[in-house]
Amino acid sequence: MAEVAVGKVAVTFTVNGVERTVETYPMARLLDVLREDLRLTGTKEGCGEGECGACSAFVDGRLVNTCLVPAIQARGAKIETIEGLASGAELHAVQQAFIDAGGAQCGICTPGMVLATVALLREHPEPTEAEVREGLAGNLCRCTGYMKIFDSVETAARAIRARQDAATAGEGGAS
Amino acid sequence: MGKYVGQSVPRKEGVDKVTGRSLYVDDIVLDGMIHGITVRSSVPRGKILGVRFDPGVPWDEFVIVTAKDIPGRNVVAMLIEDQPFLADDVIRHPDEPVLLLAHPDKHVLAEAREHVHIDVEPLPAVFAIEDALRADTVLFGDDNVFKRFDVSKGDVDAAFARDDVVIVEGTYETGAQEQMYIEPMGMIAVAAPGQGVTVWGSLQCPYYVHKALKPLFDLPAEQVRVVQTVTGGGFGGKEEYPSIIAGHAALLSWKAGGVPVKLIYDRAEDLAATTKRHPSRTRHRTAVTRDGELVAMDVDFALDGGAYATLSAVVLSRGTIHACGPYRCPNARVVARAVATNHPPHGAFRGFGAPQSIFGLERHMDKIARTLGIAPEELRRRNLLATGDTTATSQVIEEAIDLGAMLDDALSQAGWAEKKAAFAAHNADPANTVKKGMGLATFFHGSGFTGSGEVYLASVVGIEAGPGGRCTVLAASTEIGQGTNTIFSQIAADALRLPYELVEVAQPDTARVPDSGPTVASRTTMVVGRLVQDAAESLIHTLRDAGLLGADYSAEQFAAAVDAYRERFGTLRVYSKYKQPPGIVWDDKHYRGAAYAAYGWAAYIAEVEVDTLTYAARVTDFVAVQDIGTLINPLLAAGQVEGGVAQAIGWAVYEGVDWRDGHMANNQMTNYIIPTAADVPPIRVYFHSVPFKYGPSGAKGVGELPMDGPAPAILNAIEDAIGVSLNRAPALPEDIMEAMLAASSQSEAHHG
Amino acid sequence: MRANVASYDVVAPETLAEALTLLADEPGVWTPMAGGTDLMVLFEAGKLPTGRYLSIHGLPELRGITVDDDAVTIGALTTYSEIRDHAVINADLPMLAQAARETGALAIQNRGTLGGNIANASPAADSPPALVAYGAELTLVSAAGTRTVPYRGFHTGYKQMDLRPGELIHSIRVPRRPASEGWVHFYRKVGTRAYQAISKVCFAACARLSDGGVAEVRVGFGSVAPTVLIASALEAALTGARLDDAGLEAAVAAAARHEVAAIDDIRSTARYRTQVSENLAVAFLHALRAGG
Incomplete structure (x- = not known):
């Protein structure tokens, strides 16, 4: 059937801080490599065309749609997925905020939405409403109408600032 | 109001959802699992003349299912039995399933599908409501009307004849709307003669799927099992169509001799083929x-x-x-x-x-x-x-x-x-x-x-108390994002006077939970929630009647009572059944x-x-x-x-x-x-x-x-x-x- | 996914020289692939031709933004995010920053590149109208050397462009258009929603005003013709015109309506695209009057 028959190649990258090598097709979507080869199924597929953001992950510190990244382009990359966000049993502040403020309903957009929020708050620790809307516009949610997601972002931003303030105060006390 | 009802307690499955640990159907892999795909018609209406397979494809590697392979009846059991699982003779819409393929390598499936050709002799088609009502081309019955209702109150014609009224007329239309749950539909099935049929998937109504699979395979109820996996939105879209996908996945598995088959729709297929809001x-x-x-x-x-x-x-x-x-x-x-x-x-x-x-x-x-x-x-x-x-x-x-x-x-x-x-x-x-x-x-x-719909449904909910006094709500009502797990746990915890953490909701599985009706019609909280409350109260009565529980009790005392009951009688599980509120009289005619x-x-x-x-x-x-x-x-x-x-x-x-x-x-x-x-x-x-x-x-x-x-x-x-x-x-x-x-x-x- | 992943070969050379050599040695065999935000969508839909692809995404020689007194030079593989966030581009070439900001959403902007957007040659792309309006130039590179061509005229027909076999887009040079020198910028993307939208009409215009008249103007349209459209008739109607000319509005409207060649497709209608093109051209004139 196929005019070109391609073999698998070895692709090495780090995922959530661990170096991994997979044997895969060069055109294989990073999404499939994560989900099928590495069994990291927290990264979801909603559309396969970069529209919904359910497959969001960080590649070299930048939020991307993993359905649009061929495996070969992930060679040597530093990849962070939803599975790597919490530190052990302790949830990341954004994850906790999505529980507390009702930002997760059916949950299928949630991993991507949480990571998009992490990206947003890295860039804008105190985001304006317009920055929140723009920052999350690539992650579609059909359940919440986005209001509780906006609340979750605000809750998370406050929690992160409070933690940083506490840490700064702690440092001040020590010096 | 109790301790939990009325409070914004956190979502039961919240941690699993924010960490990506929740397993949706496409996240599940079974040993030896192969992948399925659906071959569809591409014309809106016509007579099937035949199916051709291009040479050059190793078809012997594929599992191929047509209507001829169906062990039971080729009809999706719903209200009127008019829809086949696989079109056999006539095509009635452009995305109608005709044939199924499965293969161990999912990458070859879509390409193979392009090499199957369904030859169809086209027939005139109808798309507009007014054309259908004119019935120049008849698609159903003798007038194209699936159903008609008439409501009448007072004397409308006399009122229009009054000379003190203004008459205002208008025509209004709405278009189709796609539910666009972010998780596309999908199912995994294991099915084989002698072993029965089990499906896991993204769905709203486990017993609808159950009802549809029994005649398809000509199996008794106990040989069909339907399990809901974590479901990424429904909005009604996963009310009826999952029966078809479940049937397809199970037919492939059945023909493959019980090999697990996963059938997941991509977005394009989900949009084109599955149900939308009626125009x-x-x-x-x-x-x-x-x-x-x-x-x-x-x-x-x-x-x-x-x-x-x-x-x-x-x-x-x-x-x-x-x-x-x-x-x-x-x-x-x-x-x-x-x-x-x-x-x-x-x-x-x-x-x-x-x-x-x-x-x-x-x-x-x-x-x-x-x-x-x-x-x-x-x-x-x-x-x-x-x-x-x-x-x-x-x-x-x-x-x-x-x-x-x-x-x-x-x-x-x-x-x-x-x-x-x-x-x-x-x-x-x-x-x-x-x-x-x-x-x-x-x-x-x-x-x-x-009207009398709830009486006919006769929904049932169970509650089971296990070791340590942990209680599990047994219902077929599904969590599809709206909060069923949380609401049921709140209601049950208050009725049982137990901490929220001691109550959980069972994964909907027809082998375990009773039929609490479909998860539709804004009924889950009001109707089924009430049954949860009734079941919880009756569980307390059961313990009291056995002399194991006093009027006031702590969680520890409750646990001790449950343990004592279980030691004496085995299982502690009670059910409640729908009772219509008084004064509800509906004349369906x-x-x-x-x-x-x-x-x-x-x-x-x-x-x-x-x-x-x-x-x-x-x-x-x-x-x-x-x-x-x-x-x-x-x-x-x-x-x-x-x-x-x-x-x-x-x-x-x-x-x-x-x-x-x-x-x-x-x-x-x-x-x-x-x-x-x-x-x-x-x-x-x-x-x-x-x-x-x-x-x-x-x-x-x-x-x-x-x-x-x-x-x-x-x-x-x-x-x-x-x-x-x-x-x-x-x-x-x-x-x-x-x-x-x-x-x-x-x-x-x-x-x- | 509707494509068979085993039918696509992709290689990813580490240097530009390596990539150019491969393109020269096996002419017509390799299709370049940048950030993948267009090609992977076709791949998913089963519409990307099977064959051999050359991933240039990692080539450092094609990345980065350099600024001199007259122009900003943008490496072909610079992402929309880098363009969106660049201070000089925001100040002097705001339409380019806005086009980048309105392409897809954040995750697309982190991956999509300006050169990829040009080479994909979609008539609905968001940056090309701005590049037309700014009078950008492209530097093209091959094993045989480099050449520079004006962007206006680079696209020769639907998905056709003046790119020779073995040639890659190296960089895009855009003359600076500071407001302090009298430049007025007017960009409007008309999509189906605020973000994650493909243009139904895109309009970009940049004019220099002097003494109550239009000294210089360039206008580009997207999504209303088989390629990005150079609005020559509209430019002619405006160039040298006095802003207080009472007949100017009708002339602008007629020119815009006349030169767009819009079609009905899955996203909009020809009637809509034509009418909105006219409206935006008139709105541009109003903006000139307000700013002049």
């Missing part, structure tokens, strides 16, 4: 006095059911009953029909027919107001139902409602009067190319199944009486901007005031309203299905436009909570109500902004442009 057409003819008192309503309501009957009759029923709205009117007639076309079957979607008929009515109310020169809020105020009034089906409203107070609250929260004045001044300045407007809708939505045990009530206001350079309408503020009874979980309730409003905003101004010969041509997320975080306005939600005596702690349904009002409110606001009437939803920029150009050429003709 509708509503004609209104209304007699009203000059000071705005409704005297008679004559409504002709029609739905495009698509190629098969599926749930159209029930969708039509709800649309019929809501067609005259929450208004007092002594004379009413509704003629409602669902017709056959060659679109893929339309089906359940949040609101279930009510958003369609309410759209027509609430646009029409604005037209009446304009005709009479009465403000739209005032026209509604003069006609709103109050306690003791009767609906169009002659149901006496016994709830203590005050819809007028809700309307006043909405007007005040929206700043209606001030903004209307400010916008009028703004719009008068031609330099302002962005025009602003406000619109409203008042409406109701019946909770639970219509004449469509008269108490259609619903309770209604949610609402007054919604939309504020919009219309850019006259691009003709795009944007909703800039939204106020939603409603009464859904007691709030079990205020955070979840508000989330339901906000999500419903956003979905309805999509239906009003973004979401159009582009039909080409019955096929959805824009079947990609990039071309079917749902709102992003940057497109929704602030959605401001307010509750007026009047407890409903027979709901759990006074709760009524919430899921569907917020879908009903926004679209007409938004189109009313668009008319307020630009002075041009749009009577079809969605109002896309192209539609607004055409309406504005037509209006301006008309006014030029008048002045010229």
Whole structure:
């Protein structure tokens, strides 16, 4: 059937801080490599065309749609997925905020939405409403109408600032 | 109210969802699992002449299933048994399943599908409601009508003959809408002769799938097992179609001798093939006095059911009953029909027919107001139902409602009067190319199944107490994002007087949970939630009757009592069964009486901007005031309203299905436009909570109500902004442009 | 996914020289692939031709933004995010920053590149109208050397362009258009929603005003013709015109309506695209009057 028959190649990258090598097709979507080869199924597929953001992950510190990244382009990359966000049993502040403020309903957009929020708050620790809307516009949610997601972002931003303030105060006390 | 009911306790499965640990169907891998794909027709209607397989494909590596391989009956068991699992003889819509393929390597499947050709002799097809009603081409019965309902109250013809009434007429249409749950549909099946059938998948109604699989395989109930996996949204879209996918996956597994088969739709297939909201057409003819008192309503309501009957009759029923709205009117007639076309079957979607008929009515109310020169809020105020009034089906409203107070609250929260004045001044300045407007809708939505539906369903819920006093709610009602797990746990924890953490909800699995009915119709909290409460109370009685539990007890004492009971009797599991509230009398023959045990009530206001350079309408503020009874979980309730409003905003101004010969041509997320975080306005939600005596702690349904009002409110606001009437939803920029150009050429003709 | 992943070969050379050599040695065999935000969508839909692809995404020689007194030079593989966030681009070439900001959403902007957007040659792309309006130049590179061509005229027909076999887009040079020198910028993307939208009409215009008249103007349209459209008739109607000329509005409207060649497709109608093009051209004139 196929005019070109391609073999698998070895692709090495780090995922959530661990170096991994997979044997895969060069055109294989990073999404499939994560989900099928590495069994990291927290990264979801909603559309396969970069529209919904359910497959969001960080590649070299930048939020991307993993359905649009061929495996070969992930060679040597530093990849962070939803599975790597919490530190052990302790949830990341954004994850906790999505529980507390009702930002997760059916949950299928949630991993991507949480990571998009992490990206947003890295860039804008105190985001304006317009920055929140723009920052999350690539992650579609059909359940919440986005209001509780906006609340979750605000809750998370406050929690992160409070933690940083506490840490700064702690440092001040020590010096 | 108890310790948990009324509190925004955190979602039960919240941690699993935010960490990505929740397993949706596509996340599950079984040993030896292979992958399936569906081969579909590509013409809207025709006779199948044959199927050809191109040479050059190693077909012996594939599992191939056609209608001939079906061990039982080739029919999807629903209301009318007209839809086959696999078309055998006749094609009735452009995306109809004909043949199934499976292969261990999922990458070769889509390519192989291109090498299967279904030869079809085309037959004339029908796509428009009016064409179907004319019945020049007959697709179903002798008139293309799947179902007809007639509602009659008073003497409509005599009322229209009165000389003190003004008669206002209008026609309103709505387009198809895609549910667009973000998780596409999918199933995994293990099935083999002698072993029975088990399916796991994304679905709303485990027992619907169960009912459909039994005749397909000619198996007794106990040999069919349906398990719901974590489900990424449904909105009605996963009510009926999952039966077909489950059947397909199971047929492939059956033919492959019990090898597990995974069948996951990609987005394009999910959009093209699965059910959508029924397109509708509503004609209104209304007699009203000059000071705005409704005297008679004559409504002709029609739905495009698509190629098969599926749930159209029930969708039509709800649309019929809501067609005259929450208004007092002594004379009413509704003629409602669902017709056959060659679109893929339309089906359940949040609101279930009510958003369609309410759209027509609430646009029409604005037209009446304009005709009479009465403000739209005032026209509604003069006609709103109050306690003791009767609906169009002659149901006496016994709830203590005050819809007028809700309307006043909405007007005040929206700043209606001030903004209307400010916008009028703004719009008068031609330099302002962005025009602003406000619109409203008042409406109701019946909770639970219509009429005697709940009695026929006879839902059952169980609660089982296990070691350590941990209690598990056993119900087939599914968590699809709306909060079933959390709400049931809250209700049960309060009824059991146990900590929330000690209660959990079992994964819906027909091998374990009783049939608590489908997860539809805003019934889960009100109807099934009440059964959870009853079951929990009866579990306490059981322990007390056994002399193991006192009047007051701690969690530890409860645990000790459960352990003692289990030691003595084995299992501790109790069930509760639906009992209809008194006074519910429904005459199915004449469509008269108490259609619903309770209604949610609402007054919604939309504020919009219309850019006259691009003709795009944007909703800039939204106020939603409603009464859904007691709030079990205020955070979840508000989330339901906000999500419903956003979905309805999509239906009003973004979401159009582009039909080409019955096929959805824009079947990609990039071309079917749902709102992003940057497109929704602030959605401001307010509750007026009047407890409903027979709901759990006074709760009524919430899921569907917020879908009903926004679209007409938004189109009313668009008319307020630009002075041009749009009577079809969605109002896309192209539609607004055409309406504005037509209006301006008309006014030029008048002045010229 | 509708494509068979085993039918696509992709290689990813580490240097530009390596890539150019491969393109020269096996002419017509390799299709370049940048950030993948267009090609992977076709791949998913089963519409990407099977064959051999050359991933240039990692080539450092083609990345980065350099600024001199007259122009900003943008490496072909610079992402939309880098363009969106660049201070000089925001100040002097705001339409380019806005086009980048309105392409897809954040995750697309992190991956999509300006050169990829040009080479994909979609008539609905968001940056090309701005590049037309700014009078950009392209530097093209091959094993045989480099050449520079004006962007206006680079696209020769639907998905056709003046790119020779073995040639890659190296960089895009855009002359600076500071407001302090009298430049007025007017960009409007008309999509189906605020973000994650493909243009139905895109309009970009940049004019220099002097003494109540239009000294210089360039206008580009997207989504209304088989390629990005150079609005020559509109430019002619405006160039040298006095802003207080009472007949100018009708001339602008007629020119815009006349030169767009819009079609009906899955996203909009020809009537809509034509009418909105006219409206935006007139709105541009109003903006000039307000700013002049």
